[in-house]
Amino acid sequence: MQNGEIAAIFYQIADLLELQDVPFKPQAYRKAARQLESMSDDIEQVAKEGKLEEIPGVGKALAEKIQEYIRTGKIKHLEELKKKVPGNLDELLAVPGLGPKRAVILYRKLKVDSLEDLEKAASLGKIRNIEGFGEKSEQEILKGISLLRRGQERMLLGVALPIAREIAKKLQELDEVQKIEIGGSIRRRAETIGDIDLLITSTKPQKVMDFFTSMPEVERTLAKGDTKSSVLLGNGKQVDLRIVENKSFGAALQYFTGNKDHNVKLRTIAIKKGLKLSEYGLFRKNKLVAGKTEQEVYAALGMKYIEPEMRENQGEIELAIKGNLSKLIGYGDMKGDFQMHTKFSDGVNTIKEMAIAAKQLGYEYIAITDHSKSERIANGMDEKRLLQYVQEIRKAEKEVKGIRIFVSCEVSIKVDGSLDYSDDILKKLDIVSVSIHSGFKMPKETMTQRICSALQNKYVDIFNHPTGRYINLRDPYDFDFDKMVETSVKNKVHLEINASPERLDLKDSLIRRAKELGAKFTVSTDAHSINGLVAMELGVAMARRGWLEKKDVVNAHGLKELSKFFKHKNL
Numbered sequence: 001m002q003n004g005e006i007a008a009i010f011y012q013i014a015d016l017l018e019l020q021d022v023p024f025k026p027q028a029y030r031k032a033a034r035q036l037e038s039m040s041d042d043i044e045q046v047a048k049e050g051k052l053e054e055i056p057g058v059g060k061a062l063a064e065k066i067q068e069y070i071r072t073g074k075i076k077h078l079e080e081l082k083k084k085v086p087g088n089l090d091e092l093l094a095v096p097g098l099g100p101k102r103a104v105i106l107y108r109k110l111k112v113d114s115l116e117d118l119e120k121a122a123s124l125g126k127i128r129n130i131e132g133f134g135e136k137s138e139q140e141i142l143k144g145i146s147l148l149r150r151g152q153e154r155m156l157l158g159v160a161l162p163i164a165r166e167i168a169k170k171l172q173e174l175d176e177v178q179k180i181e182i183g184g185s186i187r188r189r190a191e192t193i194g195d196i197d198l199l200i201t202s203t204k205p206q207k208v209m210d211f212f213t214s215m216p217e218v219e220r221t222l223a224k225g226d227t228k229s230s231v232l233l234g235n236g237k238q239v240d241l242r243i244v245e246n247k248s249f250g251a252a253l254q255y256f257t258g259n260k261d262h263n264v265k266l267r268t269i270a271i272k273k274g275l276k277l278s279e280y281g282l283f284r285k286n287k288l289v290a291g292k293t294e295q296e297v298y299a300a301l302g303m304k305y306i307e308p309e310m311r312e313n314q315g316e317i318e319l320a321i322k323g324n325l326s327k328l329i330g331y332g333d334m335k336g337d338f339q340m341h342t343k344f345s346d347g348v349n350t351i352k353e354m355a356i357a358a359k360q361l362g363y364e365y366i367a368i369t370d371h372s373k374s375e376r377i378a379n380g381m382d383e384k385r386l387l388q389y390v391q392e393i394r395k396a397e398k399e400v401k402g403i404r405i406f407v408s409c410e411v412s413i414k415v416d417g418s419l420d421y422s423d424d425i426l427k428k429l430d431i432v433s434v435s436i437h438s439g440f441k442m443p444k445e446t447m448t449q450r451i452c453s454a455l456q457n458k459y460v461d462i463f464n465h466p467t468g469r470y471i472n473l474r475d476p477y478d479f480d481f482d483k484m485v486e487t488s489v490k491n492k493v494h495l496e497i498n499a500s501p502e503r504l505d506l507k508d509s510l511i512r513r514a515k516e517l518g519a520k521f522t523v524s525t526d527a528h529s530i531n532g533l534v535a536m537e538l539g540v541a542m543a544r545r546g547w548l549e550k551k552d553v554v555n556a557h558g559l560k561e562l563s564k565f566f567k568h569k570n571l
Helices: 002-019 025-038 043-048 060-072 076-083 100-110 115-123 135-153 157-172 205-213 246-257 260-272 294-300 316-322 351-360 383-399 444-455 481-490 508-516 530-545 559-565
Strands: 177-182 196-202 218-224 228-233 238-243 276-278 281-284 287-290 365-368 404-412 431-435 494-498 521-524
Touching (some): 002 043, 002 100, 025 060, 043 060, 115 135, 157 177, 157 205, 157 238, 196 205, 205 218, 205 228, 205 238, 246 276, 246 287, 246 294, 260 316, 281 294, 287 294, 351 365, 351 530, 383 404, 444 481, 481 494, 481 508, 508 521
Parallel strands (some): 365 404, 404 431, 494 521
Antiparallel strands (some): 177 196, 228 238, 276 281, 281 287
16 A cells, blocks of 8 residues: 555655756656556565665665655655645646646746636636637646546545455454455446445454454544444545345345446346345345355346446346356456566566566566657657667567567557558567557547558557546547447457556446457556556456457467467467
8 A cells, every 4th residue: 555655655746846847856756656556565565675775766865765654654855845835836736637837837827826726717717818728728627627536536446456455355364254355346346446345254343343443554433333334544545344144245245346226226126026135135025035145146036147347237137137148258367468668668677577577477478569769758769779679579588488579569650640660660560559649639530530540550450548548637539439449340450458557448338339349359558567567457357347258358368379360460
């Protein structure tokens, strides 16, 4: 949990330094923050072992600040920087798309130094007349404020899941706890989470509740009882713990997994069968018919078991009644990863380090996809460096036995739909993946044409993060999704499900629609460090929410099967 908290502080410090025109340091803090938030190792344990300075991007000064946070729960430097900023100007930095430089302009021109001031100025049309803004910018600011507030209400799945697992692990270690499961929207693997729900069985609930409410992560106890307690964590998020009887555990887990529409429909079906379904079980009059496991609850209602990720009342119940539910792709089915970055662009590890880490995960192959030349901010490669990069990948493949390393590149789609490299360069790559990295606000028809034009290039294999969204930070760009999918299918271009916690792009409903139109998919982490490779689980979760089977996902297949998925390629 502290990894993410320290990363957030480092990002905040970077913004405040940029606000005060301090050169170089903001980039250093952001680089360290990216590394911290992608680490699987607990930062406190790393500090105890004296290995903080072994983290890429963390030198002596930043290591001392991490130690300070572990000791005191805060970093004094952040508070000092805030004091140098007028009013509450630092609040504006959290608004998506605004940025430090534009925040300073608004302060100087309109004395805007708080979120309320910003919203009022934009609502009254005062920002559009400032040079460099305009009416469109004003509307984008209002949209950004809305996104910010949405993000404050709900946290990302990639943030919530580790927190829930950490708390569940602590409770599981108690002798008094028999069973424990994470419920709610986390269990459905929804992309954003409100509260964290935990269900347990125990013969000594009082001891469990005493432990739960006194955990060091707990900021405040909201309610405490024998069967339910609620606490507020230091990060402001609520955790609810419920203790249920063993005979009702399955029914309670089903009830508290949801979603609401799914549960309402199940209760309606139960009533038609002369039954009553609740969190305590499935009853015929006062007799318990089912409740110990979820499987027996669904079976008693006359349907196949429905996986948690599907429980959204999107037609899954009807399929379960008919026995036509497909077998979803499994979390252990992935054989490789088609997008990751190294030091050749904006990653923190070498090609060899990424390959070794992937091999340890059991992968048969990976694709290294550093950025093309247009992405200067991401240290994109010109043609000369690309050729060196190809050689380095080939060399690493010889050194790391037992894993295939494909030469690939994340090639930017330019505004006119052409690609960042010529065909002569593209044909030197094993796999070509393409992405939109700029010009997000183009009109729908123009953006659609831009994307479809790129997908028709005969060398293109994968379209990365197809809608360009950042959850709670940037909405998808406007384009004709169906036309894009139809173009991709026609040209044998696969759609990426990007597993980065802040992207999860494609989202579940679009995955289902793309599958209906005949698309094939890849699930990739877009990892920028070896620690980022663990995000694969989140991408598979989205694939499951999109009802994908193993056959739908290219990199759920072994190395020997890959060639059939790629045009003109003998992989």
